[in-house]
Amino acid sequence: MALAVTSSSTAISGSSFSRSVASSDSKALQICSMRLSDRTHVATTLSQRRFSMKPLKESWVLRASTLIAPEVEEKEVEVEDFEKLAKKLEDASPLEIMDKALEKFGNDIAIAFSGAEDVALIEYAHLTGKPFRVFSLDTGRLNPETYRLFDAVEKQYGIRIEYTFPDAVEVQALVRNKGLFSFYEDGHQECCRVRKVRPLRRALKGLKAWITGQRKDQSPGTRSEIPIVQVDPVFEGLDGGVGSLVKWNPLANVEGSDVWKFLRTMDVPVNALHAQGYVSIGCEPCTRPVLPGQHEREGRWWWEDAKAKECGLHKGNIKEENGVADSKPVVVQEIFESNNVVTLSRGGIENLMKLENRKEPWLVVLYAPWCPFCQAMEASYIELAEKLAGKGVKVAKFRADGEEKEFAKQELQLGSFPTILLFPKRAPRAIKYPSEHRDVDSLMLFVNLLR
Structure with missing residues (x-):
């Protein structure tokens, strides 16, 4: 019987297959039946051939070893001395500094744009002719005018600002636990940490360097020693770890007035709030216009001590002496000094609070002598006291800062300085003056309607 294996149309007969197998078996038997002497002869011959081979040339040996186990040549990475570079650029123009920063870091550097004078940074970057990136922190509490500026800047320069937002869960937890305006009561640091510092930290982790609009004259108490360029003392960059992020401050040595001359000369978009007296612009609830003669940072966190004007983004640049932040007390002159204004002690105002049937109404201002808004209303308050003298x-005044601040917040409705209270004749609780208008006529109307 024939065995057939078919592939396409080809068939092998069983007899042909049998002959092939038989032939193979025969050769195998012949090999196996070789005499021992023959096998020994063959082995000896192969051995002689193996050891009589010519050695490989040395170059071939080296090439083969390289292919098998390549040796990586360790190159010393040159570490930039940014302190030395900062000194070198000390007299350089902002344009030259910006050009150097963009040249060194290319796509791994970005401009931090807050919507105020930082537009000057974008104009300088544009003038270099190099590509550049811009990012901004959208805290969710910015003024409408700031958002409109963002849009105008994008259109002017043909760019897309890379917005960074706070973590929604963190914001939700803060607001649910403490309300929308907790920063008026417990300081702004927690709110800034959630809405600004942590989002910035995430944004900077994708960069090797960033560019800020810090200037030495912005805040003499905290920014007076800003270098042109530095290893960021607070945040980490793309590679992670200390020293992984470089911070550039092209405007460090430029005065604010010169920045504004530049902006007007170049006819660039600016925040409409500047025309309303705002100089340093942050979140809407924490920013106010400044009064004539006031420093620009006085409009930020206006209810706090004038020395505390940082949110945490640039805390590494706070001026230090002997490694310790300068904490020398600032001597301020007393205000509301008049024979017609009674100075109340803690005991005096506590007694006033306890009285239910007063012989006469009392108008009391809760103040801090260093507060610029208290200082601004001093003249009108003294004039009001003169007009009310002899009229029952x-x-x-009660100084409500320092050790008395917590008491004033809990017992006297202190929200910010100044807080004005009227203690009527027959009312157990003081009535808080609700208006921001602190002129004589407005205060007089308040007293006459409620005393």
């Missing part, structure tokens, strides 16, 4: 209304 006592005018007084």
Whole structure:
């Protein structure tokens, strides 16, 4: 019987297959039946051939070893001395500094744009002719005018700002636990940490360097020693770890007035709030216009001590002496000094609070002598005291900062400085003056309607 294996149309007969197998078996038997002497002869011959081979040339040996186990040549990475570079650029123009920063870091550097004078940074970057990136922190509490500036800047320069937002869960937890305006009561650091510092930290982790609009004259108490370029002392960059992020401050040595001359000369978009008296612009609830003669940072976190004007983004640049932040007390002159204004002690105002049937109404201002808004209303308050003298209304002041601040917040409705309270004749609780208008006529109307 024939065995057939078919592939396409080809068939092998069983007899042909049998002959092939038989032939193979025969050769195998012949090999196996070789005499021992023959096998020994063959082995000896192969051995002689193996050891009589010519050695490989040395170059071939080296090439083969390289292919098998390549040796990586360790190159010393040159570490930039940014302190030395900062000194070298000390007299350089902002344009030259910007050009150097973009040249060194290319796509791994970005401009931090807050929507105020930082537009000057974008104009300088544009003038270099190099590509550049811009990012901004959208805290969710910015003024409408700031958002409109963002849009105008994008259109002017043909760019897309890379917005960074706070973590929604963190914001939700803060607001649910403490309300929308907790920063008026417990300081702004927690809110800034959630809405600004942590989002910035995430944004900078994708960069090797960033560019800020910090200037030495912005805040003499905290920014007076800003270098042109530095290893960022607070944040980490793309590679992670200390020293992984470089911070550039092209405007460090430029005065604010010169920045504005530049902006007007170049006819660039600016925040409409500047025309309303705002100089340093941040979040809407924490920013106010400044009064004539006030420093630009006085409009930020206006209810706090004038020395505390940082949110945490640039805390590494706070001026230090002997490794310790300068904490020398600032001597301020007393305000509301008048024979017609009574100075109340803690005990005095506590007694006033306890009285239910007062002989006469009392108008009391809760103040801090260093507060610029208290200082600004001093003249009108003294004038009001003169007008009310002899008319059955006592005018007084109570210093509510320092050790008395917590008491004033809990017992006297202190929200910000100044807070004005009227203690009527027959009311157990003081009435808080709700208006921001602190002129004589407005205060007089308040007293006459409620005393």
